[in-house]
Structures are given as C-alpha cells and as structure tokens.
Amino acid sequence: xxxxxFEYIKPQDVPGAIQALxxxxxxxKALGGGQSLGPMLxxxxxxxxxxxDVSRLExxxxxxxxxxxxRIGGAVTHSAIEDSKLVDCTPMSDVAHNIAYRTIRNRGxxxxxxxxxxxxxxxxxxxxxxxxxxxxAGPAGERKVPAGEFMTGAFATVLAEDELVVxxxxxxxxxxxxxxxxxxxxxxxxxxxxxxxxxxxxxxKLARVWVGALDGAPRSLDALAVEIAQRGALAASEVAVxxxxxxxxxxxxxxxxxxxVTAVRRAVQKGFA
Numbered sequence: 396x397x398x399x400x401f402e403y404i405k406p407q408d409v410p411g412a413i414q415a416l417x418x419x420x421x422x423x424k425a426l427g428g429g430q431s432l433g434p435m436l437x438x439x440x441x442x443x444x445x446x447x448d449v450s451r452l453e454x455x456x457x458x459x460x461x462x463x464x465x466r467i468g469g470a471v472t473h474s475a476i477e478d479s480k481l482v483d484c485t486p487m488s489d490v491a492h493n494i495a496y497r498t499i500r501n502r503g504x505x506x507x508x509x510x511x512x513x514x515x516x517x518x519x520x521x522x523x524x525x526x527x528x529x530x531x532a533g534p535a536g537e538r539k540v541p542a543g544e545f546m547t548g549a550f551a552t553v554l555a556e557d558e559l560v561v562x563x564x565x566x567x568x569x570x571x572x573x574x575x576x577x578x579x580x581x582x583x584x585x586x587x588x589x590x591x592x593x594x595x596x597x598x599x600k601l602a603r604v605w606v607g608a609l610d611g612a613p614r615s616l617d618a619l620a621v622e623i624a625q626r627g628a629l630a631a632s633e634v635a636v637x638x639x640x641x642x643x644x645x646x647x648x649x650x651x652x653x654x655x656v657t658a659v660r661r662a663v664q665k666g667f668a
Contacts, residue, residue: 397437398436398437398439399436399439399442401436401442401443401444401445401446402444402445402446403445403446403448404445404446404447404448405448405451406447406448406449406452408452408454409449409452409454409455409532409559409561412425412447412449412452412559413532413533413534413557413558413559415445415447416447416556416557416558416559417534417557419443419444419445419447419556419557421556422443422444422445423443423444423445423446423447423556423557424441424443424445424446424447425446425447425449425507425510425559426446426447426448426449426450427449427450427469427470427503427504427506427507427510428450428472428502428503428504428507429450429502429507430495430499430502430503430507431503431507431508431511431513432507432511449469449470449559450470450504451470452470454468454561455468455469455470455471455506455561455562456468456470456471456475457471458471458475458476458479458481458482460481461564463566463567464564464565464566464567465481465482465485465487465564465565465567466530466562466563466564467482467487467505467562467563467564467565468506468561468562469504469505469506469507469509469530469559469560469561469562469563470504470506470507471504471505471506472500472501472502472503472504472505473491473494473495473499473500473501473503473504473505473508474491474497474500474501476488476491476505477491477492477500482565485525485565485567485568486521486525486568486574486576486594487521487525487565489576490517490518490521490576491517493517493576493578494517495584496583496584499584505518505563506559506560506561506562506563507560509522509529509545509546509552509560509563510552510554510560511550512546512548512549512550512551512552512612513549513550513586514549514550514607514608514609514610514611514612514613515586515587515590515607515608516586516607517578517590518563519542519545519546519607519612519613520590520591520592520605520606520607520608520613521576521592522542522563522565523541523542523543523603523605523613523615524576524592524593524594524603524604524605525542525565525566525568525592525594525603526541526542526566526594526599526601526603527541527542527563527564527565527566528540528541528542528563528564529541529542529545529560529562529563529564530560530561530562530563530564531553531554531558531559531560531561532558532559532561533555533557533558533559534557537561539564540553542563543605543613543615546612546613547612548611548612549610549611549612566599566601568594568596568599569596569597569598569599571596571597571598572594572595572596572598572599572601573593573594573595573596573666573667574592574593574594574595574666575591575592575593575661575662575663575664575665575666575667575668576590576591576592576593576662576665577590577591577592577658577659577661577662577665578590578591578607578608578658579654579657579658586608587607587608587658588608588651588654589606589607589608589651589654589655589657589658590606590607590608590658591604591605591606591607591655591658591659591661591662592604592605592607592662593605593620593623593659593662593663593665593666594666595620595623595624595666597624602620602621602623602624603615603620604616604617604619604620604623604639604659604662604663606640606643606644606655606658606659608655608658609644609655614643614644615643616636616639616640616643616659618639618642619631619635619636619639619659622635623663627667628663628664628666628667631659631660631663631664633656633660636656636659636660637652637656639659640652640655640656640659
C-alpha cells in the first residue's frame with residue numbers, strides 16, 4: 396500500500412516546527428527517523444494531513460555534557476548514542492546497541508521512539524529506570540516530565556498535538572552504580588516478548604526496577620527495588636518477583652508472567668554480576 400496524500404514541510408528551527416504543528420488543527424505529525432511512522436503511513440494506520448520533518452534540526456541533534464547529567468536531543472539517533480564517547484560511561488550506549496538492527500539505529504531517534512510509545516520499545520523502559528526526564532516544547536515554552544510519567548498507555552503519551560520531545564536529560568551515575576537490562580526476543584532485532592531494567596546507585600539514592608513489554612506503559616516494582624537495595628540480588632527470588640508483578644500487573648496469563656519474572660531476575664543478576 397501507499398500512504399494517503401499529505402503535505403510535507405521542513406522547518407528551520409524548533410519554534411517553526413511547533414508553529415506548524417499548532418496550525419495544523421490536530422492533523423499534523425512530527426517526523427523523526429520515520430522507522431515507525433513510515434510503515435504506519437504506508438499501511439494507512441496513520442493519515443496525517445501534514446508531516447513536519449524535525450530530523451535535521453541542529454538543536455535536536457546534539458549530545459551535551461551538563462555536569463551532573465547528559466542532555467540528548469530528541470532527534471539524536473540510536474546509533475549516535477551507541478557510538479558517542481560522551482555517554483559511554485552510562486548504560487545508554489548499551490541499550491542503544493541492542494535496539495533492532497544497525498540500519499534501524501542509523502535512522503531511528505530517541506525522541507521518535509518515546510513519542511511513538513510502543514509498549515515493547517527500549518527507551519520507554521530504560522529511561523524511567525535511569526530516572527531520566529523528558530523535555531517537551533510547545534507554544535507555551537518548555538516543560539519537563541519524569542520519564543516514568545511520560546507514557547500513559549500503549550501508543551499514548553502526555554504530548555499535546557502541538558508539542559515536541561526536544562531532549563532527554565539522563566542523570567550521570569556514580570562509579571558504584573549497578574545497572575542491568577534484559578529482554579527476550581524471538582530473534583535478534585525483533586521487539587521483545589518481555590523486558591526489564593534495574594538500577595541501584597546508593598550514592599544517588601536510586602533503587603529502581605522496571606518491567607516492560609506489557610499491554611500498556613512500563614511499570615515500576617518499587618517495593619522489590621527497595622528489597623534489592625537492602626539485600627542484594629538474593630532479594631530477587633522467583634517468589635518475590637512473581638509477587639511484585641502480581642501487584643503491579645495483575646491478571647497476566649501464566650506464560651507472560653513467567654517471561655516477565657525471568658526478565659526481571661536476569662536484569663538483576665546482570666546488574667550484580
């Protein structure tokens with residue numbers, strides 16, 4: 396199939412992109428790498444009347460060292476994060492390296508992945524686990540949203556129709572931080588059947604365990620994270636993780652729950668290895 400007819404513009408800056416989206420009466424769509432939106436257009440699952448191409452806006456394509464955190468532009472590609480020496484001391488490059496295939500990573504953007512909000516995608520899971528913030532720009536200016544509050548459901552976010560993800564701010568971790576990330580895929584490059592992330596950073600007072608690839612947004616397993624912070628990897632027993640998932644994601648069928656239990660336990664084991 397071919398996409399339905401649409402208009403295309405390539406604004407010169409972020410204000411121009413926001414103005415174009417604001418003037419589209421809800422019929423506009425921002426275009427980043429197009430790795431998700433492109434197929435949706437061809438299948439006519441998405442039929443915007445206007446595409447606003449933000450993929451080449453320089454303000455969205457930089458990675459900046461802000462002292463205590465990294466600021467990563469919304470149009471930075473997965474491969475740029477994978478290759479960047481600026482973020483090689485964080486888990487970001489490791490997560491980016493395991494997204495799909497290199498050809499996808501060369502085009503797909505971190506902001507596009509967040510805005511698309513696929514429940515099985517990597518960034519909607521990894522960024523909440525890393526206590527990141529999403530910087531959103533709109534007609535009223537910029538606002539920041541904790542990454543764990545950005546995605547509200549499957550393919551749904553807090554973004555208004557005239558707003559853009561302009562950056563992601565990721566806290567720098569201490570040397571003693573422990574990070575684990577795990578996902579089960581039927582084959583390399585596919586979206587996972589289950590996924591999980593763990594961060595333990597006593598110096599930053601962070602203890603986080605998140606599970607993804609659910610029917611909706613990723614979920615936090617707060618009580619389990621506290622237990623792991625206090626007792627280490629032994630706290631992530633099969634019984635404890637299963638109980639935590641039953642509270643956070645009730646009603647899962649046994650097969651899915653088993654996959655998620657294993658993903659969480661392997662993320663924890665990887666972090667403490």
